[in-house]
Amino acid sequence: MQKSASASSLGPGGLDLSDMFFKPIQNTSPPSPTKRRTKISVIGAGNVGMAIAQTILTQDLADEIALVDAQPEKLRGEMLDLQHAAAFLPRTKIMASTDYNVTVGSDLCIVSAGARQIAGESRLNLLQRNVALFRGIIPPLAKYSPGMILMIVSNPVDVLTYVAWKLSGFPSNRVVGSGTNLDSSRFRFLIADHLDVNAQDVQASIIGEHGDSSVALWSSISVGGVPVLSFLEKQQIPYEKETLISCGPRPETPLALPPPLFLELLEHSKKG
Structure with a gap:
């Protein structure tokens, strides 16, 4: 004899409420048959990297976001912040690791990792430290996502974009920098x-x-x-620019707000 459903799980008319309300959330909205799955990886969970990740999430630019950083505790905290916010945002899978294998299959990798410039340090010394970091970052990214677009925002960005191009072995049209x-x-x-x-x-x-x-x-x-x-009045513009610099501008926000640029890069990656 088949066991009947418990009274506590039955609603008016004998409907089984457990089946109605407790199905896995991810199954209630099937993926669009016309939308290609997109994965974006962000390397570096500092202020710039996280501002970029938040933009990707809130603008619904990717189905998956992968974060990589050398500091596991900070990385976990940043990942949890994004995952908690995701309850109110488009459905995007968010993952994080200190291992670059989490970036496998990325369409776009954005590198914001880099050493901070010390007071009095020359741009040449900063460059040397960041080139050393890039030697450990770029080759594994290229290995795990050989068809991706690589975007560099670390400073000095123009030289490091060239370094990333050389280290990746990619054609020049697949390595870009945030530039000016x-x-x-x-x-x-x-x-x-x-x-x-x-x-x-x-x-x-x-x-x-x-x-x-x-x-x-x-x-x-x-x-x-x-x-x-x-x-x-040409004299006033330089004065205002100098004032802005002395106030200590935060570069992460304007760097993280060009969704059309992200979309253009993703479209380029789809075309191969």
Whole structure:
């Protein structure tokens, strides 16, 4: 004789409530048949790396996010923070490890890991320390995800992007750096603030190497497509820039907010 369902599990009309309410959550929303699964790995769980991971998560840019860092306790804490927030965000699998094998099958790897510049340290010394770190980072990433796009945001970013290209053995069109994105973002903000307009309406660029040697394209500045060079007081812009630097800007936020760039890189990786 078959055992009947317990009264506690039956609702009105004899419906089995246990089957209705206690099915695994992941099975209630089947994956889209048209969406290709995407995996993004972030190397370095510092301020910049975690800001990037949060952007990927909140913008629903990937089905999987893998975090790698050399400090296991910090890494676990950062992973838990993202996993707890994921209850209110799109369904993304979040994993973390000190081992690079967690990045296997990535479409995009973003490297933010790097040594911090010590007060009085030259960029050359910083470069030497970060090149040593990259020798242990880039080869395993290339091994576990040979078809990925590799994006570098560690400083000095332009030289380290070249180093990453050489260490990876990838074609040059699959290794990119954040370049002067941060410089251009700050430049646009300063102009927008001076003219009391929205920064999204400002078209302005910084080119060259990220850092002191970069160049502002003054002649191409426009607001809503209208040239504004004649309206700018050139002496005030450098002063405001110097003030911004002395206030101690946090570079992680503007570096982490270019979803269109992520999407373009992911689309490129899908095309191979």
